[in-house]
Structure formats: structure tokens, C-alpha cells
Amino acid sequence: MIETMFGSLFVMLTTPKIMGLMLVAVVIGIIVGATPGIGGRLSIALAIPFVFGMDMIAGSVFLLTMHAVNGTSGQISSIMFGVPGDGDDAATTLDGYPMAQKGEAGRALGASVTASGFGGIVGAVVFALMIPVLEPVVLAFSPAEFFLLAVFGITLIAFLAGSASIFKGIIVGLYGMMLATVGMDPQTGTARFAGDYLFLWDGISLVTAVLALFAVPEMIALGVRGGSISSVSREAARFSYRQQFHGVLEVPRHWWLALRTSVIGAVIGMIPGLGGSAAAWMCYGHAVQTSKHPERFGHGAVEGVIAPETASNAKEGGSLLPTLFFGIPGSSGMAVMMGAFLILGIQPGPAMLTQHLDVVWTLIWALVVGNVMAVIILLVLTRWVALLTFVNGAMLVPFIFVLVALGTYVSEGRWENMLVLVALSAIGYGLLRANWPRAPFVIGLVLGKIAEESLHKALQLWGMEFFLRPLSLVLIALITVTVAYAVYQNIRPSKVRQPMGASP
Amino acid sequence: MKAGGSAMTVVMLAIFVAMVIVANGYPAGARFMPFVVGIPAIGLCVLELVLDVRRRRESATALPAAAPPTAVEDHEAPLSPQQTLRRELVLWAYFLSLIGGILLFGFWLTIPVFLAAFLRFQAGASWTRALLMSAVTLALLFAVFEQAFRIELHPGFVTEYLQDRLGDGS
Numbered sequence: 001m002i003e004t005m006f007g008s009l010f011v012m013l014t015t016p017k018i019m020g021l022m023l024v025a026v027v028i029g030i031i032v033g034a035t036p037g038i039g040g041r042l043s044i045a046l047a048i049p050f051v052f053g054m055d056m057i058a059g060s061v062f063l064l065t066m067h068a069v070n071g072t073s074g075q076i077s078s079i080m081f082g083v084p085g086d087g088d089d090a091a092t093t094l095d096g097y098p099m100a101q102k103g104e105a106g107r108a109l110g111a112s113v114t115a116s117g118f119g120g121i122v123g124a125v126v127f128a129l130m131i132p133v134l135e136p137v138v139l140a141f142s143p144a145e146f147f148l149l150a151v152f153g154i155t156l157i158a159f160l161a162g163s164a165s166i167f168k169g170i171i172v173g174l175y176g177m178m179l180a181t182v183g184m185d186p187q188t189g190t191a192r193f194a195g196d197y198l199f200l201w202d203g204i205s206l207v208t209a210v211l212a213l214f215a216v217p218e219m220i221a222l223g224v225r226g227g228s229i230s231s232v233s234r235e236a237a238r239f240s241y242r243q244q245f246h247g248v249l250e251v252p253r254h255w256w257l258a259l260r261t262s263v264i265g266a267v268i269g270m271i272p273g274l275g276g277s278a279a280a281w282m283c284y285g286h287a288v289q290t291s292k293h294p295e296r297f298g299h300g301a302v303e304g305v306i307a308p309e310t311a312s313n314a315k316e317g318g319s320l321l322p323t324l325f326f327g328i329p330g331s332s333g334m335a336v337m338m339g340a341f342l343i344l345g346i347q348p349g350p351a352m353l354t355q356h357l358d359v360v361w362t363l364i365w366a367l368v369v370g371n372v373m374a375v376i377i378l379l380v381l382t383r384w385v386a387l388l389t390f391v392n393g394a395m396l397v398p399f400i401f402v403l404v405a406l407g408t409y410v411s412e413g414r415w416e417n418m419l420v421l422v423a424l425s426a427i428g429y430g431l432l433r434a435n436w437p438r439a440p441f442v443i444g445l446v447l448g449k450i451a452e453e454s455l456h457k458a459l460q461l462w463g464m465e466f467f468l469r470p471l472s473l474v475l476i477a478l479i480t481v482t483v484a485y486a487v488y489q490n491i492r493p494s495k496v497r498q499p500m501g502a503s504p
Numbered sequence: 505m506k507a508g509g510s511a512m513t514v515v516m517l518a519i520f521v522a523m524v525i526v527a528n529g530y531p532a533g534a535r536f537m538p539f540v541v542g543i544p545a546i547g548l549c550v551l552e553l554v555l556d557v558r559r560r561r562e563s564a565t566a567l568p569a570a571a572p573p574t575a576v577e578d579h580e581a582p583l584s585p586q587q588t589l590r591r592e593l594v595l596w597a598y599f600l601s602l603i604g605g606i607l608l609f610g611f612w613l614t615i616p617v618f619l620a621a622f623l624r625f626q627a628g629a630s631w632t633r634a635l636l637m638s639a640v641t642l643a644l645l646f647a648v649f650e651q652a653f654r655i656e657l658h659p660g661f662v663t664e665y666l667q668d669r670l671g672d673g674s
Binding site: 050052053167168170171172174175177178181185187188190192193216219220223224226392394395397398399401402405406409410413415418421422425427430431434436448451452455456 | 641
């Protein structure tokens, strides 16, 4: 294992192509992350066409690095202009923006970039440490548990993304699962919901579905809103490199807090559905609770920047774990990433531990090296990257539309996917307008095939008795508790119901 | 509770009902998963509709509250529903024109025309800027897809037809 671990690092560092791709991925990730409106999910989906033809290592390293770096640059607009780039960055705004208003933008940015990089590295280390511990657990899972885990994953994600109503989240998740059944049924050879349309026999293209559900609705919404993304004047954003250096030193000064929140973030990332926003907010709360001066939070406390930033980036390492070993994406971003892995020929599951451990270690090192690169580049370029926030939304829309069309076509080389794109975009925009969550759809679409395959295998092996296996009973209990709590939350008087967050 | 939310539930319900009905005609093994997913989904849609009605009744009896924020809300100045609808229709028209243009005339003809038109008329860029940005984007995409990746993009049905006709003629 030690040989595989360091062998992967050596190969990565000594292959100019991979290092070059990582550098490109870091730059793109920084640009995309700093531009509010284009989230991590979207950037992966848009980048998928560009990794066609790459081998699995190069392609997966490129996409994962880009995804990992997204969060590191996302907080720039949160701190300088009070505009969170993504849900993960909202917690950083609480103290980061007041710091900027007090003329300490450089210090806040130095602390957040360093904390984010530190969190990313710790997250990768936690993931690496979990491999020997998890190996027997992963290998003990049978198709029965994989089916129930897929159902549990959708329930949990729908519960967390569903905002006011979990039912909406589950409905969207089930819609994704239903669309996963489109195409040739491997059991009977029946072309389901495909009719005579041969292009549907292979199923709905994941890339097309993701672009339709996220990219098109987001861009139409951005175009409707109009104007520049930030409403703050450029003069309001004061910045100095001297301050930034002081900010960098804040992380070693608060090393114990940074380490704790990084580990908490990585662990939260391992739980499917909890994701970045929960990690950031929980760790922000932890920082407030453990501070000797909690009254400073919300008014520009640097710990209020360090805690959420370490956590939201550390969770990337954690969320890679269920994605790679169980085939259950840790977040909607990881669901898109998992789709990309499948396209590149990486089949998530226990085989990753037994046959492709080199790929796993390469991805872990990609997280570490990518974060180091991002921190160095951002500490130099933060001031200019922040200007991306002033880009006029209307200028961005046509370029994303063109990339969406290219991605849809290139992913499978079929013009018919354009028609699927239009149909699904209409549904995606309907979901956005009605304030329904869209993240469970991607997870449902990805997990649908895995769930069906596992269900058929489990039924062949044990018949209906697979529901009575001990681990199955535990998972059934978890699903029941989640759904029962959701029913309770929906049925109790609405005045005590609190929204859990914005729907992605 | 917004009416839009209920409309979406109805759309979802219709999709699931249609898919379950279609799946009913498949062999047992093939319809199993659509039933496992579709039937609970229909139940949940019905439940959500009932909850929508209940919430609407509750909110009708309660004091008027501030409207929930929508995803297309402006953070600077709120748009009227008519303005929002007009902008939505324009953007959808652009998007559908792009897709239709690609299908009929192919990527290489449609992309520059679409970009220049959108940047000039929708984003308010000058003709020079719009044309320059379109040309640079086209050159970049051509370098990536045609030169580096050697991916042949959809040529367009009309373009292909005309090329065939011209080829036959010569």
C-alpha cells in the first residue's frame, strides 16, 4: 500500500501532461469559482466534453482538481462584496464581509485562502487514513445493501435539499431514478420508454441531463435578472498584500481550530447529502461555541472566516469516500463527478479498493497538490480574480449556452441529445421557478442504474429475504426514520417549520 | 405556497402516471423498477398536492406575509411579473434559436451568429466588440475541437444537404 501511495504521487509529479492539466484545472477552477452563478456542479458538467479522449487518470485528476479549487476561490466575492459564490461560501460572508468593510479585506482573504487550502489537504489526509479502516466494511457490503444505500442516499439528500418539503426533494430524486430506467433493460432486453428512437436505447445522457437541469435554468435566471453580479462599487473593495500576509499567518495562529474544523468538515463530507453548506455552518457554529469571545462573531472575527473555509474544502476529501467506494455521491457536485468518472471508465465500488487503489491515491494526491497550487496562485492573483464579480451577467449567458450545446453534442456525438436538452431544460427551469430542489435529480439519475442492478442481483441471490439481512434492516430503519421525520415536519403546524436552506 | 409549486407537482404527477402506464405493458422484469419508483412517486405527488391545498388554506386564514424569494428575483430592483415573463421568453427564444440553428446549419455557422446577436442586442455590446468576441470564441473552439481533439461537430441538416447538392452539381 505504501508503494502504491507514493508511486502514485511520483507518477503524478513526474508526468508533465498531468501536472500541466492540473495547472489548467486550477486556473479554470479559480475563475469559475470566483464567478457567482457558476457552481462547482456546473463547471464539472461543462468541462466533461473537454476530457473526452483523455485516459482515466488524466481526466479524473483534471476534473477533481477543478472541483476542489472551486471552493477556494468562491469566497473572494463573499468577503470583498458580500456576494457568496455558492451555498458553501455563505457562512464566510458573516465575518468576512464585515472584515472587508472595516478595511481588512486583505487579511480576511489571506486567512480564507490559506484556511481553504489547509482544509483541502487535511480532508485528503482524513480520506487516506480512512482507507485501511473502511476496507473490510466496504467489502462486507452486498448488492442488497448497495440497493438500500442508494435509496437511503436519495432520501437523505432529498431531506437536506428539500427545504420546506422533503416530498419535493424525494419526488425530484425519484424523477431522476425514473429517467435512469429509460433505455434497454439489461434483464429482459426491453427498450423502456424509448420506442423506436435508437438514441434512447442507451438511456438519457447524464451530461445532457445535468446541463439541462442546472446550466440552462441558471443562465436563463441570470439573464432575466440582468446587470452585474456584484452591486458593490469597485472602490469599496480595498486590498493590500501586507494585510494578506497577516491573514495567512492567522491560520497557524489558530491551528487547533483549523485542524478541528477540517476534520469535522471531512467527516461531514463522508455522510451522503450533508455536503459543504452543512459542514461550513456546523463548523462556524463550533467556532462560536468554543470561542472565549463569541460576541466578536458576525462583526469581523477572523475565526469566523477560518472555520467555515477549512470545513467546506475539507469535505471534498470526505465526500470522495462514499462516491468512490460505495458509488453513493457525497454531494450533488460529487454526483456529477461520479457521472464523469463512469464516462472515463472508473467504476465506483469495492473494486476501487481491490483493483484500482492507484487511481484512488492519485485522486487523493490531486486534492493535495491542487490545493497547494490554488493557494499559491490565489495569494498572488486574488485582487484581479475579484474583478470577475463585476462581469455583466448578460455577457456570460451566451458563452455558457454555447458550451452547453457543445457539451450535449460532444458527450455522445448525437444531435438527438439537443432535443432531450430542450425538453429537460424546460423541466429544470420549471423546478427553479417553483423553488424545487434540483440536486436530488442528478443523484437519482446516477443512483438509479446502480439501484436497479443491485436490486436484481439481491433478488437473484436471496429473493425477498434480502430485506431481512441485518445490515439491510439497519438501512431500512434509517430510511424509515428519515421519511417519518419528514412526514412529521410537513404535518406539524407550519409556524414552527423552519427552512433548512436554499434549494440548490 | 405558490401556485407555481402546485403546477410543478401536477407536471411531475402527469410524468409519473404516464411512465407507469407505459411500463405496465412491459414484461415483469422490465416494469419492476419503473413500478418501484413510479408508484411511490405518484403517491408522494398526490400527498404534496394535498399538503399544498392545506398550506394555501392555512395561509389564507393567517395574516398576509412577505412573498417568498424566487430564484429569478432581482437583488437590486424587483421586476414585475410581466417584465420577468418578457425576459424569460426572449432568453428562451435565444436558447431555442441556438439549438435550432445548430441542428439546421451546424455549430460553425450558428455559434458566431448567435454570439454576435446575443452580445449586441441582449448584452448591449457594440458591434465591434460583439463581432470580435464571437470571432475569438470561434477560433478558440475550432482550435480545441477540430485541431486538438479532432472531434467532428454536427454539420447541420441544411448545410449537409446544400453540400451534397453542390457536390452532385460539380
